Amino acid sequence: MSNVPPRTNMRLLMTCAKRIVLSLLAFVAPMCATNAHAQTTEGVAALVNDEPITTVDVRNRMRLIIASTGMSQIDEGTLSRIQDQAMRGLVDEHLQLQAASEYDIEVSDAEITNSLLDLADRNNTTIDVIIQDLQSSGVDVSTLRHQLEAEIAWQIIVNGRYGSRIRISEQQIELALERLAASASQPQFRIFEMLFEVPGPGQEEQTIQRVITVMNQLQQGATFPELARQFSDAPSAANGGDIGWITASQLQPEVAAIMPQMRGQYDQSGGRGALSNPIEVPGGFMVIALVGARDGTTTLQYDLVQITVPTSALTDTTAGTFARELDASPTCAQAEAVASRIPGAIYTPLGSISAEAVLPAIRDALQPLDEGENTGVLQSGVGLQALIVCDRAIAGPGVPTRDDLESQLRGQQLSLLSRRWLRDLRRDSTVEIRN
Numbered sequence: 001m002s003n004v005p006p007r008t009n010m011r012l013l014m015t016c017a018k019r020i021v022l023s024l025l026a027f028v029a030p031m032c033a034t035n036a037h038a039q040t041t042e043g044v045a046a047l048v049n050d051e052p053i054t055t056v057d058v059r060n061r062m063r064l065i066i067a068s069t070g071m072s073q074i075d076e077g078t079l080s081r082i083q084d085q086a087m088r089g090l091v092d093e094h095l096q097l098q099a100a101s102e103y104d105i106e107v108s109d110a111e112i113t114n115s116l117l118d119l120a121d122r123n124n125t126t127i128d129v130i131i132q133d134l135q136s137s138g139v140d141v142s143t144l145r146h147q148l149e150a151e152i153a154w155q156i157i158v159n160g161r162y163g164s165r166i167r168i169s170e171q172q173i174e175l176a177l178e179r180l181a182a183s184a185s186q187p188q189f190r191i192f193e194m195l196f197e198v199p200g201p202g203q204e205e206q207t208i209q210r211v212i213t214v215m216n217q218l219q220q221g222a223t224f225p226e227l228a229r230q231f232s233d234a235p236s237a238a239n240g241g242d243i244g245w246i247t248a249s250q251l252q253p254e255v256a257a258i259m260p261q262m263r264g265q266y267d268q269s270g271g272r273g274a275l276s277n278p279i280e281v282p283g284g285f286m287v288i289a290l291v292g293a294r295d296g297t298t299t300l301q302y303d304l305v306q307i308t309v310p311t312s313a314l315t316d317t318t319a320g321t322f323a324r325e326l327d328a329s330p331t332c333a334q335a336e337a338v339a340s341r342i343p344g345a346i347y348t349p350l351g352s353i354s355a356e357a358v359l360p361a362i363r364d365a366l367q368p369l370d371e372g373e374n375t376g377v378l379q380s381g382v383g384l385q386a387l388i389v390c391d392r393a394i395a396g397p398g399v400p401t402r403d404d405l406e407s408q409l410r411g412q413q414l415s416l417l418s419r420r421w422l423r424d425l426r427r428d429s430t431v432e433i434r435n
Contacts, residue, residue, distance in 0.1 A: 046087060047432040048094040053087070060143040061086035067137035069226040071217050081213040084206070085231055087433065093150035095425045100153035103160065107149045115148045122240065123225075151238055158418045166413050168406045174370075176405045179249065180394050186248060189259065190292030192224050192241040195234035197284040197419075199426065211278050211285050218275060224289045233284070235415035245292070254281045255288060262290045300355040302366060303391035305335045306348045311383040313344025322377050322384055331372055332390035350387075354395075362387065 046053040062082050066074070074082070100107075113127070120127050131141050194214065198207045214231050218224060225240025236243050248256040258276060265274035274290040309318055322342055330338045332349075339347035355363050365375040366387065374388045 045434060046091065047430070047434070048091055049098060049429050049431075051094055051098065053090050053094065057090055057143075058083065058086050060140050061090055061147075063137060063139045064134070064143045064147075065230045067134060067139050069217065069230060070222045072220050072222070073216075078213055078216065081209055085210065085213075089147070089230070091431055092422060092426075093147065095422065095429055096150045096154040096157075099421075099425060100157050103157050105153050105156050105160075107152045107156075111152055112145050112148050115152060116145070119148075154418070154422075158414060158421065161421070162414060162417045166410055168409045168413075172409055173402055173405050176409060177394065177402075187263065188245045188247055188294050189263070189290055190245050191243050191251075192228060192289040192291060193234055193236055193243055194224075194228045194232040194241055194287045195281075195284060196231070196278075196286070197233040199423075207284060211287070214287065215278065218287075224275075233419070235411075235418065241289075245294075252281055252286070254279050255286060259290075262288070263293055266290050266293050299395050301352055301393050301395040302355065302358075302389060303332075303352050304350040304366075305332045305388050305390060306350055306385060307335060307339045307342070307388075308346045308348065308385040309342060309344050309383050310346070314383060315343070318342065318344070319377060319384060322386065326374050326376055326386055329372065329374065330388065332388050335388050 043055045044052045045055045045058045062079075065071070065082055065086060071078075071082075116127050116130070120130055123130075130144075134141050134144065196207050196211050196214075198204050210231060214227050217227060225242065228234075228237055228241030231237075232241055234241065248259040251259070255276075258279065262274045262276060271293075276286075276288045276290075279286045279288070307322075309322060322345075325338045325342060336347045339345040355366065358366070362375070362378070365378060366389065369375065369389045369392070371389055371391055375386050378385050378387075
């Protein structure tokens with residue numbers, strides 16, 4: 001779909017947006033001077049713990065939002081909501097930088113430049129081109145550098161404050177592996193997301209207006225990644241909302257519920273993409289873009305040994321003897337010795353085998369087992385048999401390692417703590433928006 005443009009189109013959309021921005025600059029200034037969030041004496045638009053945000057700061061941020069997202073057909077109501085978003089972002093950044101200063105954190109120019117390099121790389125362009133595009137649109141590059149400075153400083157202090165407190169247990173990793181195993185054959189989706197948090201009671205309408213502004217701009221062709229960067233409250237905003245390849249079971253239930261419909265729209269578009277309507281989730285609203293879909297590329301892989309007693313060797317005591325041996329939970333290394341103690345039993349190392357390659361009844365028996373566990377005695381057409389799990393793993397392209405899963409789980413916890421801390425800073429700070 002044309003309303004889910006790839007990031008590689010950013011420069012083209014930025015170029016198209018220049019004409020819009022230049023024509024709007026004359027409109028932005030008087031709006032900032034006359035509407036409900038107007039310029040006041042001495043050019044101070046807001047105070048954040050007595051630290052000023054100037055009307056120049058707000059205008060520059062508005063220009064950055066318009067230029068970077070490729071917004072078009074901006075009426076007075078939309079411009080007012082862009083101004084609200086600019087103010088919201090600037091307030092949060094001041095709070096983040098103030099918190100960083102309390103920990104004596106200073107972000108170097110080199111760190112900001114490296115972040116700019118990363119931004120340019122994600123959009124398949126260069127820093128020079130980004131700067132030229134911004135300057136052509138009347139945007140001071142210091143506006144973008146200030147935004148990046150706040151992002152970097154906030155990441156540093158969040159990691160410093162909470163990083164050492166987060167402990168990812170082996171049980172958490174095992175649970176994550178189990179979820180991966182359960183969803184191994186599920187379709188995978190490449191998803192971009194935007195989260196719009198409701199800051200507090202009575203602010204639902206303000207949040208809904210933010211959502212409406214973004215949806216209107218998406219329908220008019222603005223880029224999802226840049227809108228996410230400027231408007232989304234999710235940690236993925238720094239990556240343009242990109243959360244990579246994911247299965248429906250890894251999404252919030254409210255989002256997972258619409259994935260069949262999204263997949264249908266994606267297929268009907270010929271793979272160009274699909275855009276959701278706003279989805280109400282706990283604490284706010286989400287909008288997602290589906291930009292890729294593929295069948296499950298991962299499989300559950302077992303390393304197994306098998307003990308079989310053929311029908312011709314069965315006696316009245318075979319089943320009991322077999323069951324008692326298995327009750328002792330023999331390891332794979334012990335399986336051959338176990339077979340030697342059961343008259344007529346045959347020991348067979350099966351090696352690595354996919355869950356899809358075994359019979360459904362055996363697959364069901366293996367599904368809840370971990371390494372070192374066995375199926376118990378199973379009846380089959382050839383007699384009695386049992387399987388012992390030597391190893392169990394998810395195989396396929398893009399499968400995360402245990403270290404990857406630990407990093408993901410750690411990142412999720414840090415993101416949650418980061419959002420809570422920022423909410424606390426908003427609540428405990430003195431923010432004066434001047435009218």
